[in-house]
Amino acid sequence: MTKQTIVESFAELSHPDVLEEFDRASLEELVAKYETPFMVLDLSEVEYQYKSLKAALPGVKLFYALKSLSHPELVKRLKMLGSFFDLATIGEIDLVESLGIRGEQCIHTHPIKKDKEIKRSLEFGCNRMVVDNIEELKKFIPYAGQVELIIRVSFRSKQAVVDLSRKFGCALEELPLMTDMAKQHGIDVVGLSFHVGSQSLSPMTQANAIRSSAAAMKTMNSVNWKFLDIGGSFPVSYQEAVLPIDDFCIPIMEALSELPEGIEVFAEPGRFISGPAMIEVVSIVGKAKRSAKTWYYLDDGVYGGFSGQMFDHANYPLAPLKPFDATGEFLPSVLAGPTCDSIDVVAEDIELPEMEIGDILIGKRMGAYTIVSATEFNNYPKPKVVVVEDIFDPDTESL
Ligand SMILES: Cc1ncc(COP(=O)(O)O)c(C=O)c1O
Structure with a gap:
């Protein structure tokens, strides 16, 4: 994942229509109801x-x-x-x-x-x-x-x-x-x-x-x-x-x-x-400054729902659930998974707005070759799958 693509992806999603392809209120309801990490399968x-x-x-x-x-x-x-x-x-x-x-x-x-x-x-x-x-x-x-x-x-x-x-x-x-x-x-x-x-x-x-x-x-x-x-x-x-x-x-x-x-x-x-039918919802559970970068630790990573980054060579678009200022400051950051292995990094060399522990990130188009190849390394359970209807609006979905 290059710095440029993730920044573009965040910038694109920080448009006034943040997460425009989703019914945002439904997403927030799901976040209130289910503990992260979880995946949302929209039938x-x-x-x-x-x-x-x-x-x-x-x-x-x-x-x-x-x-x-x-x-x-x-x-x-x-x-x-x-x-x-x-x-x-x-x-x-x-x-x-x-x-x-x-x-x-x-x-x-x-x-x-x-x-x-x-x-x-x-x-x-x-x-x-x-x-x-x-x-x-x-x-x-x-x-x-x-x-x-x-x-x-x-x-x-x-x-x-x-x-x-x-x-x-x-x-x-x-x-x-x-x-x-x-x-x-x-x-x-x-x-x-x-x-x-x-x-x-x-x-x-x-x-x-x-x-x-x-x-x-x-x-x-x-x-x-x-x-x-x-x-x-x-x-x-x-x-x-x-x-x-x-x-x-x-x-x-x-x-x-x-x-x-x-x-x-x-x-x-x-x-x-x-592929486009499932998203993953993860939380930031830790934050540390290491050298000149901010490391954000997520509650799922490449041993779990993001396994497709290893096996399927996919780079999923990521977006924060809470709105942020696209014209604001972006900091050199790393998004890391929760396991003890150093390979468990979801995105490196990226620039992100300042985020806090507890903030939610959404991984998009994560239906194919993700949960099916997830492991339970470190005894972290695989993310659960919540099944819904009509949370994504197909008219705005880019295929
Ligand atoms: C024999 C076979 N058929 C179909 C598929 C599905 O391919 P895709 O996900 O690219 O549509 C695969 C993927 O590995 C395959 O091996």
């Missing part, structure tokens, strides 16, 4: 994000990626909206099953699975699974006739904050070997998938991946292709603004129009749906 925002993406990708079936945030209330809301689900683990299967979601409404997209994970997915009724290598394909020989496999292809991307194709996906050149082997063993291969990386800052990697996948399907025309899964990657604005989702999806839709006739298209959005 109407989940709905808004889901519908925005659906509108930007007409005809594309959305499978929400549970890994980004698996709160049952969010899953229930998406189920109600007609969403499908992208699963990767037995734990995720157990969760969606307990919420009345059926296997046919899901795909299992983890490219590496234990046999017991394959069995559990089939027992649940989810028979569409992803493979990306020959050894994984061999695991399905005993299940020939019971599964529909999707082969994940790697398309590396410098435009994505998290380059997932580094770890998963085969080269396009490996496809014939895999489809031939599947055929020999009577295993149905029905689709291709890719994930160009999470928080992708340009839609062109995805558009190019669609075109390459379409070309591969046309060349390998003996395979009964039914699906193309274009993964997740749809970005949200953290400290930097990203393209509005309608604009982001235009080149993607153009590329999709070049697919062979009859191919159904899936996407696996996580971050775009969950």
Whole structure:
């Protein structure tokens, strides 16, 4: 987090419309009611994000990626909206099953699975699974006739904050070997998938991946292709603004129009749906002058709700709840988490207005890859999640 971005972010939020995207009175009510640290999950925002993406990708079936945030209330809301689900683990299967979601409404997209994970997915009724290598394909020989496999292809991307194709996906050149082997063993291969990386800052990697996948399907025309899964990657604005989702999806839709006739298209959005739907509310619990800086100690940090700063490379916009003078003095400061570890620093080399113990800070767009990767290091409990409706005003939310 650079000094400039945080100062800009504070300055932006110190506008007369401080926290303009929130219903401020509701936030204050929540602060009075719940002990910090806590997260606020706004289900109407989940709905808004889901519908925005659906509108930007007409005809594309959305499978929400549970890994980004698996709160049952969010899953229930998406189920109600007609969403499908992208699963990767037995734990995720157990969760969606307990919420009345059926296997046919899901795909299992983890490219590496234990046999017991394959069995559990089939027992649940989810028979569409992803493979990306020959050894994984061999695991399905005993299940020939019971599964529909999707082969994940790697398309590396410098435009994505998290380059997932580094770890998963085969080269396009490996496809014939895999489809031939599947055929020999009577295993149905029905689709291709890719994930160009999470928080992708340009839609062109995805558009190019669609075109390459379409070309591969046309060349390998003996395979009964039914699906193309274009993964997740749809970005949200953290400290930097990203393209509005309608604009982001235009080149993607153009590329999709070049697919062979009859191919159904899936996407696996996580971050775009969950990210903007949750904020974190923390308190300043300590303050110390160290060298020329003021250190503010918060009651949560990178071992907790801010874990995405470590694992997801995200820099969340932060704002004080109480109004402050944007033209006033800003002091060199550090925001630190509560644990005993020195890595537990949320923001360094920043300039902040003078704050006091007891002041509240709001971390925005903290729904994706935050609480799901939080730990209880030092026996600090994870922040609780409070579920609300309509605390953020979607009309002023920048996506
Ligand atoms: C297989 C798979 N699908 C979907 C997602 C969700 O991606 P995003 O949050 O970028 O939408 C991920 C993220 O890691 C993933 O690994």
